[in-house]
Amino acid sequence: MRYVLRRAGFFLLTLWAAVTLNFFLPRLMPGNPAVAMMAKFHGKINGQALTALETLFGVNTKESLPAQYVDYLHDLVTGNWGTSLTFFPSPVSEVIRTGIFWTLGLVGVTTILAFILGTWVGAIAAWRRGSLIDSIAPPLLVITSAIPYFWVGMMFILIFGLKLQWLPWSGGSSITDTPALTLSYIGDVLQHAILPSLALLITTIGGWTLTMRNNMVTTLAEDYVRMARAKGLKSSRIMIDYAARNAVLPNLTGFAMSLGFVVGGAILIEYVFNYPGVGYMLLQAVQNEDYPLMQALFLLITIAVLVAILLADIATAIFDPRTRSAR
Amino acid sequence: MLEVSGLSVEYAGRKGPVHAVDDVSFSVGRGEFLAVVGESGCGKSTLLFAIARLLAPPARITGGSVTFEGHNLVTMTDKQLANIRWQNLSVVMQSAMNALNPVKSIGAQFADALAAHGMRSKKLIRSRSAEVLELVGIDKAHLKSYPHQLSGGMRQRAMIAMALLFTPDLVIMDEPTSALDVVAQRSLMTQIKELQARLGFAIIFVTHDMSLVSHFSDRLMVMYAGQIAELGTTRNIFDNPLHPYSRGLLEAFPGIRGPKAQLTGIPGSPPDLSVIHHACRFSPRCPVKLDSCMTTIPALVPVEDTQVRCLLNGADAENHGAHAENHVRLPRTTGRLPGTRRSWR
Amino acid sequence: MNSVLRTLKSNPITRSGKATAGAIILLVFIILALFPGLFARKSPTAEIYTRNLPASAQHLFGTTGLGQDVFAQAVYGTRDVLEIALGAGLASTLIAALIGVTAAYLGGWIENVLNLFTDIVLVIPLFPLLIVISAYMHNSSNGVMIAVLTFTGWSYTARQLRSQALSLKNRDFLAAAKVRGERAWYVIVVEILPTMSSLLVAAFLTNGLYDVLFASSLQFIGLGDPNSTAWGTMLYWAENNEALQAGYYLQAIVPGAAIALLGAAFALLNYAFDEIGNPALRRVPVTRRRVSFRIASRRLSRA
Numbered sequence: 001m002r003y004v005l006r007r008a009g010f011f012l013l014t015l016w017a018a019v020t021l022n023f024f025l026p027r028l029m030p031g032n033p034a035v036a037m038m039a040k041f042h043g044k045i046n047g048q049a050l051t052a053l054e055t056l057f058g059v060n061t062k063e064s065l066p067a068q069y070v071d072y073l074h075d076l077v078t079g080n081w082g083t084s085l086t087f088f089p090s091p092v093s094e095v096i097r098t099g100i101f102w103t104l105g106l107v108g109v110t111t112i113l114a115f116i117l118g119t120w121v122g123a124i125a126a127w128r129r130g131s132l133i134d135s136i137a138p139p140l141l142v143i144t145s146a147i148p149y150f151w152v153g154m155m156f157i158l159i160f161g162l163k164l165q166w167l168p169w170s171g172g173s174s175i176t177d178t179p180a181l182t183l184s185y186i187g188d189v190l191q192h193a194i195l196p197s198l199a200l201l202i203t204t205i206g207g208w209t210l211t212m213r214n215n216m217v218t219t220l221a222e223d224y225v226r227m228a229r230a231k232g233l234k235s236s237r238i239m240i241d242y243a244a245r246n247a248v249l250p251n252l253t254g255f256a257m258s259l260g261f262v263v264g265g266a267i268l269i270e271y272v273f274n275y276p277g278v279g280y281m282l283l284q285a286v287q288n289e290d291y292p293l294m295q296a297l298f299l300l301i302t303i304a305v306l307v308a309i310l311l312a313d314i315a316t317a318i319f320d321p322r323t324r325s326a327r
Numbered sequence: 328m329l330e331v332s333g334l335s336v337e338y339a340g341r342k343g344p345v346h347a348v349d350d351v352s353f354s355v356g357r358g359e360f361l362a363v364v365g366e367s368g369c370g371k372s373t374l375l376f377a378i379a380r381l382l383a384p385p386a387r388i389t390g391g392s393v394t395f396e397g398h399n400l401v402t403m404t405d406k407q408l409a410n411i412r413w414q415n416l417s418v419v420m421q422s423a424m425n426a427l428n429p430v431k432s433i434g435a436q437f438a439d440a441l442a443a444h445g446m447r448s449k450k451l452i453r454s455r456s457a458e459v460l461e462l463v464g465i466d467k468a469h470l471k472s473y474p475h476q477l478s479g480g481m482r483q484r485a486m487i488a489m490a491l492l493f494t495p496d497l498v499i500m501d502e503p504t505s506a507l508d509v510v511a512q513r514s515l516m517t518q519i520k521e522l523q524a525r526l527g528f529a530i531i532f533v534t535h536d537m538s539l540v541s542h543f544s545d546r547l548m549v550m551y552a553g554q555i556a557e558l559g560t561t562r563n564i565f566d567n568p569l570h571p572y573s574r575g576l577l578e579a580f581p582g583i584r585g586p587k588a589q590l591t592g593i594p595g596s597p598p599d600l601s602v603i604h605h606a607c608r609f610s611p612r613c614p615v616k617l618d619s620c621m622t623t624i625p626a627l628v629p630v631e632d633t634q635v636r637c638l639l640n641g642a643d644a645e646n647h648g649a650h651a652e653n654h655v656r657l658p659r660t661t662g663r664l665p666g667t668r669r670s671w672r
Numbered sequence: 673m674n675s676v677l678r679t680l681k682s683n684p685i686t687r688s689g690k691a692t693a694g695a696i697i698l699l700v701f702i703i704l705a706l707f708p709g710l711f712a713r714k715s716p717t718a719e720i721y722t723r724n725l726p727a728s729a730q731h732l733f734g735t736t737g738l739g740q741d742v743f744a745q746a747v748y749g750t751r752d753v754l755e756i757a758l759g760a761g762l763a764s765t766l767i768a769a770l771i772g773v774t775a776a777y778l779g780g781w782i783e784n785v786l787n788l789f790t791d792i793v794l795v796i797p798l799f800p801l802l803i804v805i806s807a808y809m810h811n812s813s814n815g816v817m818i819a820v821l822t823f824t825g826w827s828y829t830a831r832q833l834r835s836q837a838l839s840l841k842n843r844d845f846l847a848a849a850k851v852r853g854e855r856a857w858y859v860i861v862v863e864i865l866p867t868m869s870s871l872l873v874a875a876f877l878t879n880g881l882y883d884v885l886f887a888s889s890l891q892f893i894g895l896g897d898p899n900s901t902a903w904g905t906m907l908y909w910a911e912n913n914e915a916l917q918a919g920y921y922l923q924a925i926v927p928g929a930a931i932a933l934l935g936a937a938f939a940l941l942n943y944a945f946d947e948i949g950n951p952a953l954r955r956v957p958v959t960r961r962r963v964s965f966r967i968a969s970r971r972l973s974r975a
Contacts, residue, residue, distance in 0.1 A: 260796075
């Protein structure tokens with residue numbers, strides 16, 4: 001229990017750090033780019049929306065820095081995140097809302113799939129040392145983990161989209177379709193999700209498979225695995241209950257750290273496939289110098305990662321009884 | 328009950344195979360306590376795991392047979408072995424902290440073994456688990472505990488309890504007391520001996536500490552460099568060690584009573600087992616070696632009730648130039664085994 | 673000379689096939705970076721050729737949408753990429769070493785503060801941060817890229833090095849140095865770091881790999897120097913040119929393959945280092961399942 005509390009405390013601390021970083025970032029940049037951007041809004045918005053932006057970027061405001069900070073926090077919590085340039089005059093919060101489900105669907109599902117699949121393949125590769133899987137998988141995965149995400153995406157587009165024309169390779173759904181809970185729409189969405197999902201899967205699975213295999217190899221040499229054999233337990237039971245359960249624990253903590261890369265990969269994949277998620281939005285914002293949207297998305301992505309890490313920590317507490325009794 | 332014949336084990340090493348166990352033969356009867364002693368690296372643990380068919384690559388059995396209650400364990404598949412495992416033959420390992428699964432409770436690990444051999448009823452599993460814990464003096468509430476929540480001694484006893492779940496005929500123990508302090512060691516040994524008297528199982532007990540087993544074992548097997556150096560009843564070996572290595576081991580332990588004697592160790596170190604030796608493996612360190620010791624591989628020969636692998640003994644002794652004076656006898660000061668009290672046996 | 677050959681033949685790198693492959697690839701790229709003129713006769717930036725040509729004897733990989741020779745670009749681009757990868761890799765490894773080892777050695781509140789700082793930086797997602805910072809900084813030369821990558825990339829390595837240093841902390845040779853009266857920085861730089869050399873090399877390789885990927889990704893989305901011929905930038909222009917849709921495949925395939933190859937070189941070397949450090953991971957010869965008393969035939973253990 002102490003462990004979970006400690007991790008929750010860390011979560012809050014890092015959350016505060018991210019929020020504060022978000023606050024200082026535009027103020028620290030050389031050349032004060034925010035000023036130029038604000039000029040674009042000149043005359044187009046006023047009142048609450050304008051003040052929100054001024055607070056966010058520290059432009060044209062007569063308040064002191066600490067006062068700005070407090071205002072900024074207040075705006076953050078109340079959902080007043082400014083107005084987007086790219087999608088003018090929609091407020092940032094609305095813009096994000098449209099994109100977030102696409103990303104959660106694509107990235108969320110694919111990441112969980114990659115983790116489970118990778119861990120499973122890694123466990124099997126280690127269990128059957130010297131077999132075909134073990135000789136092919138590790139070197140293959142070493143190489144695939146070195147391929148840039150976006151390039152895999154581009155190759156997929158080339159092969160499956162353009163040449164073979166098997167699957168659509170742009171957008172979240174066909175332009176002609178209207179969003180509804182009909183079977184045809186859902187089918188269309190799934191079709192559009194296959195290529196990006198596969199690309200993301202291939203590039204992220206390598207890390208987990210390799211670490212799981214390496215952990216598993218070390219675990220299999222442990223005495224308690226030998227003991228399990230001595231007890232006459234079934235092979236499958238030994239592999240899962242005694243070996244894999246112990247080997248996966250470092251992977252859970254590693255899950256947290258590798259999330260950073262997953263996010264990076266997701267952004268690029270969305271960009272390459274024009275998938276309308278928050279990653280694509282972030283890059284659009286960058287290209288349009290839409291700083292309000294950019295900052296909000298950065299914060300959002302960071303928070304999502306922090307939450308995922310906290311969940312992984314809780315999972316570790318559940319699966320590893322040693323953490324529960326730690327001081 | 329157990330008959331090991333000509334067992335040899337090899338490890339695939341960098342420079343070639345390492346002969347960890349070389350042509351070992353011995354037998355264990357029902358209810359017998361056989362101790363296997365030797366220094367680190369002499370192959371005793373490897374021998375143990377070979378008997379239980381628990382070796383993993385790069386170790387391999389390269390010859391011999393292990394006949395347990397009529398079945399040759401060496402040629403059996405894992406499926407066939409599964410029946411014998413734990414029900415007739417169980418294992419206790421050195422460090423319970425390493426031998427117990429850290430993420431499962433003690434009770435769950437007991438249940439695993441019980442369920443694997445057909446016990447389905449949860450009630451039955453619980454009651455049997457509680458029963459064996461009681462045997463070793465642990466409160467059954469600890470079935471819910473995890474290994475890291477128990478003390479070292481308790482963990483070790485829990486392991487022994489687990490080994491007795493099916494009251495097997497043979498329990499193999501690999502240095503179960505090495506990780507404990509002296510007091511805990513003693514109490515654990517006494518408990519093991521009591522359990523043996525109660526339940527009647529045989530024990531093969533591997534240790535590097537000769538004095539520990541002196542009190543408890545029926546027979547003693549001294550191993551050196553993968554081979555049997557001497558095999559006989561404990562009393563005989565302690566009273567009259569025939570192999571110079573056994574003598575050296577005994578002289579390294581001080582007696583509690585008796586005149587002060589100079590402690591002597593055995594100089595040198597064990598031989599490289601990746602090389603095939605065409606001589607007595609102990610000869611480089613032997614204080615009483617003959618010339619032929621360095622050119623002849625001594626065979627294991629019976630001398631009265633004991634078997635010994637040394638050219639100084641046996642029928643051919645004279646041929647190799649052994650004379651009466653080569654036999655240095657341990658000074659029989661008290662007629663007692665070292666470290667024992669007057670009321671032994 | 674003989675002893676040099678012997679070292680070359682029998683050291684752990686050459687013994688592992690993976691490491692040899694990785695080392696050779698890296699070496700080829702280094703040579704390309706150092707002497708690009710030897711391999712590419714044409715200028716990489718001159719927009720004088722016919723646009724969008726396919727592969728031919730004159731243009732090994734065709735030309736770009738602006739009329740530049742793709743092969744020349746790829747060769748000259750090696751220099752940019754290696755500069756960034758090696759520069760940022762080195763810098764972040766050094767910073768990570770200093771922070772991680774100092775935290776481990778000095779202990780106490782310094783360690784707690786440094787640890788917390790490292791963990792926080794670690795957890796904040798790198799790529800979005802990189803994007804945001806690069807977006808603000810309109811200057812995007814190699815130096816800036818290196819600085820940004822270093823600033824965000826040291827934390828993971830710092831953690832690794834810290835745990836290694838922690839395990840070394842109580843060794844005798846460090847106590848001896850302390851008794852001699854050496855100051856903390858001396859002990860860290862002269863005593864501890866050299867002992868961790870293999871881990872430092874592995875960390876450098878990991879950082880190198882990720883720097884290649886991150887830098888190329890940033891360039892791809894347009895945050896790099898658009899006038900350079902780094903591979904990521906080549907892909908940026910290819911995407912702008914809608915090369916894939918139009919059928920000019922080489923413009924997209926070549927730079928991507930180059931990135932993948934260099935990345936693979938780093939990754940292979942890293943994997944081999946892993947195996948060297950942990951013998952349990954080495955390749956195990958297959959033995960037959962049925963027990964037979966003939967020596968089972970073994971596959972030669974190709975590592």
